[in-house]
Amino acid sequence: MxxxxxxxxxxVGDVAVGGDAPISIQSxxxxxxxxxxxxxxxxxxxxxxxxxMVRVAVPDMESAKALKDIKERISLPLIADxxxxxxxxLEASKWVDCIxxxxxxxxxxxxxxxIVKACRERDIPIRIGVNGGSLEREFENRYGATAxxxxxxxxxxxxxxxxxxxxxxKVSLKASDVDRTVDAYRMLRERNSYPFHLGVTxxxxxxxxxxxxSIGLGSLxxxxxxxxxxxxxxxxxxxxxxxxxxxxKDSGRVKEGVNIISCPTCGRIEADLVKAVADxxxxxxxxxxxxxxxxxxxxxxxxxxxxxADVAIAFGKGSGLVMVRGEVVAKLAEEDLVDRFVAxxxxxxxx
Ligand code: SF4
Numbered sequence: 001m002x003x004x005x006x007x008x009x010x011x012v013g014d015v016a017v018g019g020d021a022p023i024s025i026q027s028x029x030x031x032x033x034x035x036x037x038x039x040x041x042x043x044x045x046x047x048x049x050x051x052x053m054v055r056v057a058v059p060d061m062e063s064a065k066a067l068k069d070i071k072e073r074i075s076l077p078l079i080a081d082x083x084x085x086x087x088x089x090l091e092a093s094k095w096v097d098c099i100x101x102x103x104x105x106x107x108x109x110x111x112x113x114x115i116v117k118a119c120r121e122r123d124i125p126i127r128i129g130v131n132g133g134s135l136e137r138e139f140e141n142r143y144g145a146t147a148x149x150x151x152x153x154x155x156x157x158x159x160x161x162x163x164x165x166x167x168x169x170k171v172s173l174k175a176s177d178v179d180r181t182v183d184a185y186r187m188l189r190e191r192n193s194y195p196f197h198l199g200v201t202x203x204x205x206x207x208x209x210x211x212x213x214s215i216g217l218g219s220l221x222x223x224x225x226x227x228x229x230x231x232x233x234x235x236x237x238x239x240x241x242x243x244x245x246x247x248x249k250d251s252g253r254v255k256e257g258v259n260i261i262s263c264p265t266c267g268r269i270e271a272d273l274v275k276a277v278a279d280x281x282x283x284x285x286x287x288x289x290x291x292x293x294x295x296x297x298x299x300x301x302x303x304x305x306x307x308x309a310d311v312a313i314a315f316g317k318g319s320g321l322v323m324v325r326g327e328v329v330a331k332l333a334e335e336d337l338v339d340r341f342v343a344x345x346x347x348x349x350x351x
Contacts, residue, residue, distance in 0.1 A: 001252050002224040007195045010125045010168055013077025013097035015052050017125075017170055018195030018227040023253055024052035025244040026197075026230050027237060028081065033063035033070070040073045042237060047076050049241040052228075055079040055100060064091035071095045079127070086111035093118040100127040100172075103157040104134040112157070116166045125168040127197055128157045132175030132184075147183035150175065154188055169194045170227070174201035178216040185220050195227035202232065209233040210243050214250075221251035258284050258345075261294040261305055269297040271315035276338055283342050289349040295341075311344045313337050324348065 009019030017024060027046050031038035033056045043054050058064050058080045071078055080092035082101045089099050099119055106112055119126050130153045132145060139156070143149030150173045161169055171194050173184035181200050189196070200216040203209035213231040220226050231244040248254040262277045277295050284293075294309035296302035302314030307326040314321045320337045322330040322344060330340050 002222065004224045004226075004253075005189055005193070007193050007227055008167070010170060010195060012053050012079065012125060012228075015077050017197075021227070023221070023226055023248055024228040025050065025241055025248070026053045026055060026079070026228060027051050027240045027244075028055040028057070028230065028232075029237070033057055034060070034066045036066050036069045036073070039066070039070055043070070043074045043076060043078075045237050046241060047074070049238040050245060051076060051241050053077040053079060053097070055081050055230075057081045058088045058092050059083075061088065061091060064088045067092055067095035081129075082106070082115075086115055089115045090118050093122050093124060096124065098125050098127060098170075100129045102129050102131055102134060103153055104131060104136050104139075109160060112160060113164060116161055116164050119168070120166055123168075125170060126161065126166070127170045127172060128154060128161070129172045129197075130154045130157075130174070130184075131201060132173075132177075132180055133201075145175075145180070147173075147175075147180050147187055150180070150184040151187045151191075154184075155191065158192060158194065167194075170197050171195075172197040172199060174199045176200065176202040178212050181216050182219050185225055186223065189223075189225050196225060198226040198229040199232060204234055206233055206235045206239055206243075209235075213243060214247055217244075217247050218251050221247070221253050226253075255290040256288055257290065258287050259290070259292045261292065261296075261309060263296045263301060265297050268300060269315075270317040271297060271320065271334055273297040273315060276313070276315070279338055280342065283338075284345050287345070287349055291345065291349055293341075293345060310348055311341060313341050 007018035010017050029039050029042040031042050033039050046054050054076045077097040079098040080096040082089040084105050086106055130150050132150050135149050135153050139149045139153045154171055175181045198217050200212045203212045231240045233240050265273050292309045294305040294312040297315050306312035306323040312323040319333050321328050322340050324344055
């Protein structure tokens with residue numbers, strides 16, 4: 001696997017982003033931010049699901065002022081998401097741990113200068129959040145809706161902040177199509193060392209967003225690109241975290257929890273594998289230590305997979321084998337296999 005790109009480490013509250021920090025997961029609430037109770041409730045849901053930080057929309061001054069109360073009632077680092085009105089960023093900067101602004105719709109650069117000044121005074125970072133759907137007019141006219149246009153916008157704004165001697169920066173380059181997003185991140189990655197926030201924006205419902213994000217974020221993570229990420233889903237908050245965690249794990253960037261290898265089944269199957277895998281998945285979901293397990297429907301590939309797995313089952317006709325590190329530890333009737341397997345997994349992670 002490729003090494004992660006060496007990036008500058010910044011801090012969003014107490015969460016490090018970039019450098020040798022773990023790749024963090026973030027999400028965004030969908031409540032009206034001015035409704036403090038509802039927003040705190042959603043932030044707590046995200047916290048419980050495993051988010052490392054959370055972003056809230058700040059569409060008006062009431063929302064910007066509500067950030068004070070929200071911040072007092074949560075413990076996750078809080079990021080204010082600003083479009084159009086730089087004054088909202090000035091107010092929000094008093095209460096949050098990071099400001100994200102979209103350079104394409106903030107307007108003239110004097111306003112960005114004001115945001116930088118406020119963030120410097122409060123020692124909080126800025127995310128330059130380029131969005132492929134709302135580039136500054138000059139870049140839109142020159143490059144159209146392309147990755148080049150997104151990169152040009154990001155570079156222009158990075159330079160603008162650097163010229164103000166502000167380098168507490170992270171960058172995102174989100175588009176709603178995967179290839180433009182991936183191209184933009186790859187292109188910009190060669191040119192600076194600021195930490196990147198990864199995401200495919202407006203990715204759709206759970207099914208489509210999972211696929212788009214797995215392809216897009218997965219490709220980048222395999223390339224060693226990415227320091228923090230959000231999976232955008234039109235759906236439940238918790239799903240964003242669940243999918244993001246799975247992408248991180250399956251791209252090999254996080255070694256945590258259970259990796260289940262199970263066969264797709266075929267005409268040789270002699271057991272109810274679907275039920276067995278679902279049962280196992282539920283019963284060992286709490287395990288945090290990295291462990292590879294394999295659950296196979298017949299002997300064809302089971303022995304080979306078991307050699308690489310920590311704990312394995314090979315189902316046969318009415319019975320099967322439980323193996324630990326490739327060694328058979330039990331031959332049992334089908335109905336007893338899952339219980340023994342789960343016991344072996346628990347034993348394996350507890351020694
Ligand atoms: S392990 Fe056996 S049942 Fe499963 S897909 Fe392979 S041949 Fe079919």
